[in-house]
Amino acid sequence: xxxxxxxxxxxxxxxxxxxxxxxxxxxxxxxxxxxxxxxxxxxxxxxxxxxxxxxxxxxxxxxxxxxxxxxxxxxxxxxxxxxxxxxxxxxxxxxxxxxxxxxxxxxxxxxxxxxxxxxxxxxxxxxxxxxxxxxxxxxxxxxxxxxxxxxxxxxxxxxxxxxxxxxxxxxxxxxxxxxxxxxxxxxxxxxxxxxxxxxxxxxxxxxxxxxxxxxxxxxxxxxxxxxxxxxxxxxxxxxxxx
Numbered sequence: 001x002x003x004x005x006x007x008x009x010x011x012x013x014x015x016x017x018x019x020x021x022x023x024x025x026x027x028x029x030x031x032x033x034x035x036x037x038x039x040x041x042x043x044x045x046x047x048x049x050x051x052x053x054x055x056x057x058x059x060x061x062x063x064x065x066x067x068x069x070x071x072x073x074x075x076x077x078x079x080x081x082x083x084x085x086x087x088x089x090x091x092x093x094x095x096x097x098x099x100x101x102x103x104x105x106x107x108x109x110x111x112x113x114x115x116x117x118x119x120x121x122x123x124x125x126x127x128x129x130x131x132x133x134x135x136x137x138x139x140x141x142x143x144x145x146x147x148x149x150x151x152x153x154x155x156x157x158x159x160x161x162x163x164x165x166x167x168x169x170x171x172x173x174x175x176x177x178x179x180x181x182x183x184x185x186x187x188x189x190x191x192x193x194x195x196x197x198x199x200x201x202x203x204x205x206x207x208x209x210x211x212x213x214x215x216x217x218x219x220x221x222x223x224x225x226x227x228x229x230x231x232x233x234x235x236x237x238x239x240x241x242x
Contacts, residue, residue: 003114004069004114004117004121005067005068005117005118006068006069007065007125008055008058008065008066010061010063010064011063014061014062014063014131015130015238016062016063016131016133016238017065017125017133017134018054018058018061018064018065018066018134019067019135019137019195019199020047020051020066020138021068021072021076021136021138021195022047022077022078022138023046023047023051023067023069024051024068024070024071025040025041025045026071028074031098033096033097034098035097035098040073042092043092043140043214044092045091046071046072047137048139048218049212049214049217049223050212050217052223053137053139053212053223053226054137055067056227057135057230057231060227061235064129066121068118072088073088073091073096075087075113076088077118077195078138078194078195080194081111081119083194087099087102119195119198122195126199126205132241132242133207133208133238133241134199134200134205134206134207135208135234136196136208137210138211138212139211139213139214139217140186140213140214141214142213142214152186154182155213155216156230157184157185158170158174158182158209158211159188159189159209160184160193160196160207160209161189161190162201163206165206165241166206166207166237166238167189169240170233173233177233193209206241208234208237210230210234212230
């Protein structure tokens with residue numbers, strides 16, 4: 001494990017690569033966000049359930065995986081580098097005082113420390129392994145604290161921007177299994193797709209972004225159940241693109 005990512009080597013020749021930008025709520029000891037510890041266990045700090053799910057899915061697929069090891073509140077690795085929310089000053093209605101106090105030079109140093117090496121690792125891994133598809137795993141809340149009236153009924157969401165190849169295959173497969181599936185829901189990949197835009201869209205590399213509702217993978221039993229359901233669909237999606 002490095003300061004920015006945990007690399008799981010997988011099985012040589014798998015031709016698949018999994019990335020997960022929000023698997024950790026870790027805040028380095030020299031960074032003070034100025035928020036209560038309780039918030040570090042909520043979705044604003046980490047994609048709940050994704051770390052164990054990503055590890056289980058990667059093991060079953062035999063594929064390499066890159067799992068972030070820093071909280072999205074330190075640096076949101078799933079944002080464009082120059083985007084303000086790459087270092088959020090507010091999240092789901094909660095101000096982040098430690099980030100509000102950063103000078104432009106402080107921001108640049110933090111991006112150089114975390115964002116740059118994380119995305120460099122993905123770039124180097126893609127160039128070295130030449131996968132035929134990238135998978136990304138995230139989780140989403142049943143509802144945002146700032147929008148309690150907006151329920152999110154989907155069990156899984158598939159997000160995409162311009163490249164729809166893998167997404168359309170996976171959506172059909174998920175629905176055929178009776179899984180309540182969001183097509184570019186609970187939000188659109190045309191609005192938020194930074195990691196796949198950078199590492200897949202620019203290369204013409206097929207990709208699949210999978211969002212799982214966090215209450216479904218909040219414990220070990222849920223992780224196993226959804227690894228059982230998702231792994232064969234991910235494999236079938238990759239095979240369909242061969």
